[in-house]
Amino acid sequence: MHAVVFAYHDVGVNCLKALLAAGIKVDLVVTHQDDPNENIWFGSVTKLCAENNISCITPSANELIQLIPKLQAIAPDYIFSFYYRYMIPAQILACAKIAALNMHGSLLPKYRGRAPVNWAILHGETQTGATLHVMEVKPDAGDIVGQSAVDIGPDETATDVFSKVSQAAVTVINETLPSLIKGSVPRKPNELQKGSYFGGRKPSDGRIHWHQKAVQVHNLVRAVAPPYPGAFTDHQGQTMTVARTSLKGPFPSNLDLGSLGTQVVDNRVFGICGDHQVVEILEWFPVNK
Numbered sequence: 001m002h003a004v005v006f007a008y009h010d011v012g013v014n015c016l017k018a019l020l021a022a023g024i025k026v027d028l029v030v031t032h033q034d035d036p037n038e039n040i041w042f043g044s045v046t047k048l049c050a051e052n053n054i055s056c057i058t059p060s061a062n063e064l065i066q067l068i069p070k071l072q073a074i075a076p077d078y079i080f081s082f083y084y085r086y087m088i089p090a091q092i093l094a095c096a097k098i099a100a101l102n103m104h105g106s107l108l109p110k111y112r113g114r115a116p117v118n119w120a121i122l123h124g125e126t127q128t129g130a131t132l133h134v135m136e137v138k139p140d141a142g143d144i145v146g147q148s149a150v151d152i153g154p155d156e157t158a159t160d161v162f163s164k165v166s167q168a169a170v171t172v173i174n175e176t177l178p179s180l181i182k183g184s185v186p187r188k189p190n191e192l193q194k195g196s197y198f199g200g201r202k203p204s205d206g207r208i209h210w211h212q213k214a215v216q217v218h219n220l221v222r223a224v225a226p227p228y229p230g231a232f233t234d235h236q237g238q239t240m241t242v243a244r245t246s247l248k249g250p251f252p253s254n255l256d257l258g259s260l261g262t263q264v265v266d267n268r269v270f271g272i273c274g275d276h277q278v279v280e281i282l283e284w285f286p287v288n289k
Contacts, residue, residue: 001023001024001025001077001078001180001181002024002025002026002027002074002075002076002077002078003019003024003025003026003027003076003077003078003079003080004026004027004028004029004030004071004074004076004078004079004080004095004096005019005026005028005029005030005079005080005081005082006029006030006031006079006080006081006082006084006086006088007029007030007031007045007080007081007082007083007084008031008032008045008082008083008084008085009042009043009045009082009083010042010043010083010162010163010166011082011083011103011105011130011165011166011169012031012043012045012082012083012084013042013043013044013045013048014043014166014167014169014170015080015082015103015169015170015173016029016045016048016082017048017170018170018173018174018177019080019173019177020052022174022177022181023181024078024177024181026054027055027074027076028054028055028056028057028070028071028074029045029049029054029055029056029057030056030057030058030059030064030067030084031045031046031049031056031057031058031084032058032084032085032086033058039226039227041159041227046058061086061087064086064088064089064092065089065091065092067092068089068091068092068095071092071095072095074095075095075097076095076096076097077096077097077098077183078096078098078099078100078101078180079092079093079095079096079099079100079101079135080100080101080102080103081100081101081102081103081135082102082103082169083103083105087139088100088135090137093135093136093137098180098183098185099134099185100134100135101132101133101134101135101145101180101185102132102133102134102135102140102142103130103131103132103169103172103173104116104130104131104132104133104140105117105128105130105162105165105169106120106128106129106130106131107127107128107129107131107147107149108131108133108140108144108147108190108195109140109190109191109192109193109194109195110128110194110195110196111128111195111196111198112139112140112141112192112195112196112197112198113139113140113197113198113199114198114199114200114201115198115200115201116128116198117158117161117162117165118158118201118223118224118228119198119201119223120152120161121152121156121157121158121161121219121222121223122219122220122223123219124215124216124219125152126151126152126154127149127150127151127152128149128150128152128161128165129147129148129149129150129165129168130147130148130150130165130166130168130169130171130172131144131146131147131172132144132145132146132147132169132172132173132176133145133190134185134187139197140190140197141190141192142190143187143188143189143190144187144188144189144190145176145185145186145187146172146173146175146176146186147172148168148169148171148172148175149168150164150165150167150168151164154247155222155246156222157222157223157225157244158222158223158224158225158228159225159227159228201224203229203230205224206220206224206229206230206231206232207231207232207233208220208221208231208232208233208242208271210233210260210261210271210272210273210274211260211273211274212273212274213273213274213275213277214247214271214273214275214277214278214279215247215277216273217231217245217271217273217279218245218246218247218279221242221243221244221245221279222245225243225244226241226243230242230243231243232287233261233262233271235261235262238286239286239287240284240285240286240287241284241285241286241287242271242281242283242284243283243284243285244281244282244283245271245279245280245281245282246279246280246282247277247278247279247280248280249278251270251278251280252265252266252268252270255270255272255278256272257272257276257278258272258276259272260272260273260274262281268280269281269284
């Protein structure tokens with residue numbers, strides 16, 4: 001079996017390794033150049049390709065369409081997309097002789113679209129996972145090929161959960177590869193009405209709104225904790241990144257629960273929320289201007 005792989009991030013690295021271990025011949029890898037303005041805390045697809053003598057290219061989104069003749073010449077059995085960030089044109093998907101498959105970081109049909117792990121935590125989900133699905137023109141809408149679920153702990157950050165999802169993606173690949181190698185693609189309907197699309201997130205979306213419930217503030221902090229841009233708030237004229245919080249008491253009895261926002265009591269930092277509940281800020285630091 002021959003494949004062309006579009007890949008980035010830890011999911012890209014781990015799933016590409018799984019393909020190679022299964023004996024899939026990867027003729028070409030398409031990835032991204034690292035953004036110098038982004039905190040690169042994850043594995044390098046480019047480095048993995050260099051170590052395995054795999055042809056690797058980094059076209060821009062506008063240059064993808066130029067790959068069609070090359071992919072038609074390769075005529076891969078499968079095209080895989082593992083956390084590749086650009087929309088792949090339909091003409092490229094059609095170059096796969098058997099199927100074009102994408103790995104998505106949620107339990108589809110829930111949390112289709114961008115930043116699925118972050119959104120799941122933000123909404124207080126206790127479970128998410130990885131889904132391999134058939135690629136269609138509409139993102140994350142094709143039939144489901146395989147899934148693996150992971151639990152989300154009440155204090156786990158997006159990085160903690162993403163690590164689990166990355167391993168779940170490998171589980172899905174390893175479970176489905178025996179069928180894929182035989183040319184058979186297991187399918188079940190992706191019932192879109194049971195989930196929703198979510199868009200990308202900006203650093204400015206991390207502002208803490210203290211009128212929200214304490215659990216909502218805690219979930220925001222977890223969802224965007226560093227190495228993501230982080231939740232932030234203003235305290236005594238300075239903008240602070242809030243990296244870690246706790247909902248667990250006991251809390252000092254002399255907190256002013258009627259005054260929303262941050263308070264420092266007994267050298268501990270607390271946030272008073274709109275439901276008159278408390279989050280303790282365990283770690284924070286000034287935002288770099």
